[in-house]
Amino acid sequence: MEDTKLEEKRNKMREKILGEPLTNAERKALVERCQRHRTKRQINLGRDGLTHNMLNDIHNHWKHAEAVRIKCMGVPTVDMKNVCSHLEDKTFGKIIHRHGGLLVLYRGRNYIPKKRPVIPLMLWKPHEPIYPRLIKTTIGGLSIEQTKEMRKRGLSVPALTKLAKNGYYGSLIPMVRDAFLTDELVRLDCQGLERSDYKKIGCKLRDLVPCVLVTFEKEQIVVWRGKNYKPVEDGYFLTDRESFDNPESDLVNGAEESESSDDDNNSQNF
Numbered sequence: 001m002e003d004t005k006l007e008e009k010r011n012k013m014r015e016k017i018l019g020e021p022l023t024n025a026e027r028k029a030l031v032e033r034c035q036r037h038r039t040k041r042q043i044n045l046g047r048d049g050l051t052h053n054m055l056n057d058i059h060n061h062w063k064h065a066e067a068v069r070i071k072c073m074g075v076p077t078v079d080m081k082n083v084c085s086h087l088e089d090k091t092f093g094k095i096i097h098r099h100g101g102l103l104v105l106y107r108g109r110n111y112i113p114k115k116r117p118v119i120p121l122m123l124w125k126p127h128e129p130i131y132p133r134l135i136k137t138t139i140g141g142l143s144i145e146q147t148k149e150m151r152k153r154g155l156s157v158p159a160l161t162k163l164a165k166n167g168y169y170g171s172l173i174p175m176v177r178d179a180f181l182t183d184e185l186v187r188l189d190c191q192g193l194e195r196s197d198y199k200k201i202g203c204k205l206r207d208l209v210p211c212v213l214v215t216f217e218k219e220q221i222v223v224w225r226g227k228n229y230k231p232v233e234d235g236y237f238l239t240d241r242e243s244f245d246n247p248e249s250d251l252v253n254g255a256e257e258s259e260s261s262d263d264d265n266n267s268q269n270f
Helices: 002-018 024-033 052-062 075-091 144-156 172-179 195-208 247-269
Strands: 043-045 067-072 094-099 102-106 159-162 185-189 212-215 220-224
Touching: 024 067, 024 094, 024 102, 043 052, 052 067, 052 075, 067 075, 075 094, 075 102, 075 172, 075 195, 144 185, 144 212, 144 220, 159 172, 172 185, 172 195, 195 212, 195 220
Parallel strands: 043 067, 159 185
Antiparallel strands: 067 102, 094 102, 185 220, 212 220
16 A cells, blocks of 8 residues: 555656656757767666666756766667666656667656755675576476477577677567567577676566577577467567657647648738
């Protein structure tokens, strides 16, 4: 009950800070100001995701500008919907533009820099939690011999793609799902990536595709679609580019333009 009340309070506070929705013209002007040729100001969201100190950086950027450009790279980009929702939830801002891993985060009409939340700096990196073992001795109800054979076969299939270090992986889940329509095993080449990084990617694949992890040997991720595979069509993942235009704003602007043109015509007639 307390959690629900707290969530409602946070939502009201966020709505108050955001104020009236931006018109399409205002949104486009803010996005244009955040382009690379206009400003060098940028925050990089990397392998550790949205960190404590990054929140502080966002508010520091909002002192000088209404919106900030954020470049997302590495493991978190496998699930961009999660990245976007976390950014909006933790900062109380609103994403007004997204192209691949590049975002523009707006602070809101009623944002007051002097009333920003106080975020103490983290001067150390917390220890990573100990996760349960990802690769099991046997997988998907197979025997030990069958599992060994599948691992050997998985490492010999052609790689679906090679993952670049600090790359953008937003299209990885749909790629694996499409590959599973014709192949039961998929291999991703992770040479050059940190072992912890491709283990995290494998964990996300397991949960979001969904699929069965086969092996991480030789800097590869091998996944199996499992028995009785059924394609998932949930529309969960974001497209590489989204439209944030407000159709109501266009209607209002169009009505204003038509009224002004009518007035101009009337004045000309007189």
